[in-house]
Amino acid sequence: MARNRPAAGLMADWFDALLADELSRLAESGLLRHRRVVRPIDAVHVEIDGRVCVNFCSNNYLGLTHHPRVVAGLRAGAERFGAGAGAAGLISGFSPQHAATEAAIALWKSAEGAMLLPSGYQANLAAVQTLAALGRSRPGGVRFLIDKLAHASLVDAVRGSGAPWRVFPHNHMGKLGRLLEEADDKQFQVVVTESIFSMDGDEADLAGLDQLKRARPFALLLDEAHASGVYGRAGAGLAAERGLAEMADVFVVTFSKAAGCVGGAICGKENFCRAVLNFGRAYVYSTSVPAAMAASIEAAIGVMRDEPGRQDRVRELSRTFRAALRGKGRDVAEGDSPIVPIIVGSESAAMEMSQRLLDGQLLVGAVRPPTVPRGTSRLRVTLSCEHTEEEIARLTEALAL
Ligand code: PMP
Secondary structure: OHHHOOHHHHHHHHHHHHHHHHHHHHHHOOOOOOOOOOEEOOOOEEEEOOEEEEEOOOOOOOOHHHOHHHHHHHHHHHHHHOOOOOOEOOOOOOOHHHHHHHHHHHHHOOOOEEEEEOOHHHHHHHHHHHHHHHHHOOOOOEEEEEEOOOOHHHHHHHHHOOOOEEEEOOOOHHHHHHHHHHOOOOOEEEEEEEOEOOOOOOEOOHHHHHHHHHHOOOEEEEEOOOOOOOOOHHHOOHHHHOOOHHHOOEEEEEOOOOOOOOOEEEEEOHHHHHHHHHHOHHHHOOEOOOHHHHHHHHHHHHHHHHOOHHHHHHHHHHHHHHHHHHHOOOOOOOOOOOEEEEEEEOHHHHHHHHHHHHHOOEEOEEEOOOOOOOOOEEEEEEOOOOOOHHHHHHHHHHHHO
């Protein structure tokens, strides 16, 4: 009977029209996003529409997604603990495996404590929520100062915290210093940045931050998502490699990239971890990462420690690739992070280049606004230690056209 049809059915028409309108607006400006089905074959090869392609757009820098120890950790963990954690960490979702993995993460990062979360995105949310809560109870309140190119998860976390915030130009220590000075002494200021930037593959000015920190106290939240595994002894990160790990008050790391798993962690003082348990809503109100994944993460940290050659190789490949591109006339920055952006400019040019590479069985993602600033659409090439020299040479040639 028509009378019993749910009201939602009536709403669907105008709602659908609204969606279609909004999506076609995006399509017209060349910014409509969509997915494709990509079947992983191994760490660096995928199948798309029946064709095998070399994957140059995964963050699998050390190839650990398919490492036997990492896969075995997941399998054995699932046998022992089941598929899901069943509850949040504060309820019954904190198993002996979670405790063991957190201890391994803390040791790896030389931190007093670590908290494991289901994703790096959530780790950033929980870390910022905790810092905001701590600052709120101070007489001058709290203020966040965030790098212009910081990852969306950091931006969302800071915006969503309800605390005031300011953006400083990318890596601009002079401007950051002035912003820090303009606040009164009672205000709790938190600087938020990344050690290796996700879309540009360049480094934070860690030495500059260290100098600023000596001049005026502030808390530093350093996201090492893309530096973990790739820099520092056993992959402990860029701050560790530079001998500046002490400078950061809170580290966020993800296990979705070099570690080849999924999950994120907040590392810092034991008391900060206790504070996350109380103020980090993204931790408190979400089911724990499965213990099986925690086991896999522990195995990945072990591989990073035992097989340092993986880190050496991906950085060497990056240096060689960058030099080869420069030799072909491409403007590519110095450095050795596995993230190599090739700035194209317009959205349509980036999409066309990405499609041309795919026609040649090379998978390279095009990154467009709002992920990157308008006019800087790019191909974001990411390298893995599992790529062969021949595969990289093929990509270099294709990019030279
Ligand atoms: N921080 C940075 C710098 C990132 O690039 C990402 C992921 N792209 C995240 C955090 C979020 O990590 P995850 O994918 O584990 O949620």
